[in-house]
Amino acid sequence: MRFTSLLLALAGAASSVNAYWLGDIAHQGHAPFAGPNYPVFRNVKDYGARGDGVADDTAAINAAITAGNPCNRGCASSTTTPGLVYFPAGTYKISGSIRPAYFTMLIGDASNPPTLKATSNFEGFGLIDGNPYYTDVLNWKAVNVFFRQVRNFIIDTTAIPANKAATGMHWPTSQATSLQNIVFNMPTSPDVVHVGLFIEEGSGGFMTDLTFNGGATGASMGNQQYTMRNLVFNNCKTAIIQIWDWGWTYMGLSINNCGVGIDMTGGGSQNIATGSVTLIDSTLTNVGVGIKTARTANSRPDTAGALVLENIDLRNVPVAIQDPSGTLLPGTTGALTIPAWASGNTYTPSGPRRVSSAITPNPRPATLLVNGRYYTRSKPQYESEPRSSFLSVRSFGARGDASADDTAALQAAIDGATASNKILFLDYGLYRVTSTIRIPPGARIVGESFPVILSSGAYFNDINNPKPVVQIGSSSGQVGYVELSDFIVSTQNAQAGAVCIEYNLASGGGVPSGMWDVHVRIGGFTGTQQQVGECLKTPGNPTVRNECIVAFMAMHVTKGAYGLLMENVWLWTADHDIDEQANTQITIYSGRGLYIESERGQLWLYGTGSEHHVLYQYQIVNSGNIFMGQIQTETPYYMPIPNALVPFNPIPALNDPDYRVSCAGVAGNCQASWGVRVIDSRNVFVYGAGVYSFFSDYSTTCSTFAAGQTCQERIVSIERSADNVNIYNLNTIGSRSMLNRNGAMVAFYNDNVNVYPSNIAVYKSN
Template sequence: MWSPVIFPTLYWPVRLLLTSAECLFGKMFSSLIKLLPLMVGINAQLLDIPAVDELVSSAMLPFEQYAYNTPTESTTPAVAVSTTAAKVQAAAVEAAAADNAYWLADIAHQGVAAFNSNPAGYKVFRNVKDYGAKGDGVTDDTAAINAAISAGGRFGPASRQSSTTTPAIVYFPSGTYIISTSIIDYYFTQLIGNANAIPVLKATAGFVGLGLIDGDQYQNDGNQGWTSTNVFFRQIRNLKLDLTAIPAGTAATGIHWPTGQASSIQNVQIAMSAASGTQHQGIFIENGMLHCVSLLEHSNVVIGSGGWMSDVTITGGLYGANVGNQQFTMRNLVISNAVTAISQIWDWGWTYQGLVITNCQTALSISNGGVGNQLVGSVNVLDSTIQNCPTFVTTAWQSSTYSTGSLILENIALNNVPVAVKGASGTVLAGSAGSSTISAWGQGHKYTPNGPANFQGSFTPPTRPSALLASGSTRYYTKSKPQYAASPVASFVSIRSAGARGDGSTDDTNTIQSALTSAAAANKILFFDQGTYKITRTLYVPPGSRIVGEAYSVIMATGGTWSNINNPVPVIQIGQPGQSGSIEWSDMIVSTAGSTPGAILIQWNLAATVGSGMWDVHTRIGGFQGSQQQVAQCPTGAAVSAACQVAYMSMHITSAASNVYLENVWLWTADHDLESPTDARISVYSGRGLLVEGKNVWLYGTGSEHHSLYQYQFSSASSIVAGFVQTETPYYQPNPNAANGPYPRNSTLNDPDYSSCLGGNCNSLGLRVLNSKNVIIYGAGLYSFFNNYSTTCSTFPLPENCQSMIFSVEGSTSGLVVYGLNTVGTTYMIVKDGVALAQVSDNLATYAATIAYFTL
């Protein structure tokens, strides 16, 4: 197989020639280009990364004939679909007429898109039946559903543009919705069904499209609409996708989902044909997008940077999930009766937790690319059950200086699985016809703490802190995002009905604080209708609070309270030190506007009971309409100004806090303007990402990006489980670097001391673990792509010198375990008390360097 790693001098000139020819002469050159390894763009930057080859293109081949349709953005009359199953139709009609109560549908819809050009006329909540959908199992509802998504001047994939000004929930009452072509997802869209009676999207036998739901539709030029690394703020929940009417031999996909951060799929069912020769696949994530930039810049294929999925049930198909991405976290995937439950096309790092796979020929394939050219960097599987499958994992790993194909299996229950791990030459780890357990097994490069050493085999797993486990179980505690399906609408209090405006200009501080206090006292759930709620003082969230947003409602802090960089003040304060209790908080964004260098966006003090936390809550700092920090105010190359200093810290879990649960949380300082048609880069400055000083903390599917001093710091913390964690260093560094940036070191917070730097390159640390104990990380991606917006420092395979160090372990830290460590752009992968333990040149893998197992 031709790879740029093997033929670097030939690859780029030929790739450039073919791409330029395609830009000039069209798709006649597509087949040639598809035979070359793919490249990626990181966010707004065109960055060539030879990480993925023709495997992505071959996965796309069955869909070439209809992957380039433009989206339907206007309503056409619904039409009846002919069928002989009259009884099934009648039952569907009856079900549609008797929709079960669900608070999200029943509550008054008062959401306002504050910075939309017509906020009074823009509709946030859209019921598909208001746009003509019937849900009767007879009528073709495709056009009506697409009209519900697109109405109101929203941004679809054909626009190739993002925006925060057109958020929408597209709601499906219970029923069966017949579709004949793809439902086209738009930017900042949540597709949500009735949680109490899951609606069905049922494909016709002649269905045409890449996915019943297409999350990033290919356009007429052969490119995906959006750069998938920039597709944020979207969800799919509470839907069943039925492909069973499509002939088994026809290639078909449930969900096409190239995506970035702050995205999720939850409580979704996908049903496919299990007949011999089936070509169906449940979830497809390829993240390949050819984009002709100019004759002087060759095409790039973008890699997605996701993502989160949970509580997904898939039956039948050739593949339950056929997926590739930089990194992803998937929890509670239940897959049965597929040929291959999960086919890992490629990745840098992936974490699977709580898999239940039954009656599949292969549960997990990570062998793509074959021996010597594996395109899977690392995979971690924990707390999972595999049953009645001939093979659990297929791999092409071999002992090598390269570390591709790294794998960790921990706490896996097998039942009637004869082969646990199968290599290129046969069985590597035997299973059994009965029941057995894999306590811990892995392959790849390990550091204990010194290395590297190639290993393949069993090892002693770390002792899991008992406080992090589910009651009566050896598995980690997990909790799905609350949807309050059993709660009647009377259990909710609307923040707008309580008097808040959410218009981005009215000071809503007093109204929101009063509503928070009274809702908690009355055991009510506080509903933040969509809006941007301006506040000028700290909001205190008392114990017992339950808070849920609509389409990512925004709390936006502005004003003098947060003007002093030497006197940081929280925006949202979860409990006060010494308080106990719990809260639930979901589907919201915390932001700032104007100069707020003293803002701690979320401060968590609560000593909670198990189950207290936040789900799909994100910090978004700069880069959106209303932030006053867009490309006009904070362009790249400008000198650091107070106007572009936006946050002291994204989130602080204080030493008083315990039992804090975070799921799918993204702490983001904007690197580009979300309203810019070209994703124009900006330079905004924040000090710190996530500081954890508490104990008993779950960090599932979290990311922290572009803070100047660090992205994650665990300081005198204990009992933390995390995975997958993902970081990016600010693109502007080292201009200024971490030592000379606008946020000075605060010794009280044990900030890193950058007065001397290993190798002299003082850029922000991705992860720092200081004087902490019992920290177990299942997958980490610590990335540094830029040196003052240039990517020459992260060229694969070397020099990888955007910064000298990115992961620092210091002091009396003990009980630290990291599985699947992946880094980009750093010379040293692990540093202990200023001494390098691991360097990138010893652990080259895909594009990221990879270490399977590190312990201290």
């Protein structure tokens, strides 16, 4: 008996060591506005799922998703009911769609991803349906579906007859959403009509590490903008169908044994639906036609179908690019590298000049590269770490109820985990802090379903004495390295002096620090006291309410900092209330978006966005060696009532724009927030940009071509010394000037009309 007991104990210990930590640790997440017994974490096996490949687990999985009654069918939006639904390793047989609720993550065992396997009689629009059609419209407005993740799955439709319509995943969503580490397995027979991933609407977004095997189409997608990297397509008839877009950035694609790589012909040659595509650092092998475009000399809109390629390897790809008349760019039956090629309007640095030809590739600095390609790194999931490597913030007394002062407990948890070389698990909650939280070098922090660090009180409310809410590194240039993922920094009530994130670390030695799915989310949700009850929009009224001045700056990368990768980071000042009165617009004021003054740079920004800040969304000053993939901005909706002159006075030490000076003598709505501003900087590479201004005093009539794009007069500025500043596929909306250089207009919107924005395929500063 003793020997048997010992064997059982050892077996249990081995099981614990081998289990993925996320399913093995204690979960103490607390959703303070969802009721005392609301389950943040749910293991599908606790709800009856077997994962044995035999039992039908559909009902059990959906029961886990709907536990606690989160925002689901008929609910416009809510972030008071978070969910992390965990799938241990196994094969989960399903006969109908899995439908994640709003603000819900589906996460599988990263060390042994589970399989979702459709039955032969499967019914539904996607094994995972991220936004169902319960009626003839999507359940949630796609452009308002935020803060969702699906990762670590194998999605298998091979049991469904090949000639029956089937979709692996339906995912019409928007910012702060991500797919990671998913394999789509489909039949490979000649009559196959399966699609791996389908997206028809939204405003994304980010995806990485997806593999598509078989099928008629790997991914069929339409959305405003996206950054996608490290996607593999094997034996698909067509790897990617670009249904429509404004701007899309692909990097690190590997397309193998497919008939067509990317099909951009949606809408036909007379009415093109694809705005622009940027493709870099990718390989196509044994592909019949690399890219199909509908673009002709007579196509409309004028610049639609813009395409830019850089560093593309072809191996047995006879036709690189095909247009309606035939081969536009020959490929090879051997091996060939395309250094750079573009179709669209170019400004190098003046224009427009229409090209459909090779262009000079960007001179990439070695400090941004690995083996000739831009450095990338996926979000760490700590697959090999046992549960003993993790410490919970709850164990240090943090409450996360948006009311208690968690400053001391949160700081103790961060310091304790770092000192003991542990990973801090930030259980879900709203952690109210009343002074700066300092993250030291060596810290590793991972959140559960987007917990919030919430600044509050007088310490952060002096507009003349700004203070960081989260300070990464104690001083600018401190040497060190951090890994931060899956949490939010925000503010509560009036916080006129709050700098949400200050980044100070110098991370060298070839291993940059990383921030993955770390968001700044200011206002518009329960617990912030910055909702419709306090800050309801007031069109036509220029009065600024002090209680609605809610942040000084979203994020500051300081002078001595360098070596940082930011992936899927959204710096959002809310334009509407998600929780209290869903989708009702509010007016709140955050002074500045992302301010980069890193003298050394070595920064990579993948799928980042910055929206609705008063003075600017992105500002780069005296910096360089920066990669930016499909950035996205929006001007505050209330402007010009009030305009960008209030409530934040320009501070010369921060290189703030002084609109009183720069707008002197400029007609139109000049005193509106810059989308992107680059000053005295070098080696800045923007691979896709959506820079948008949709509203004037909450009216969208200004953002159409018929209205003359009069929401604001200018939106992108390159100033003073600018060496090797390059932008591929710049898309602007609502601004008469697309780009200014030292105060002078470079590109006029009406010269570059695209599907909804205006587009410049290539801009080079020199």
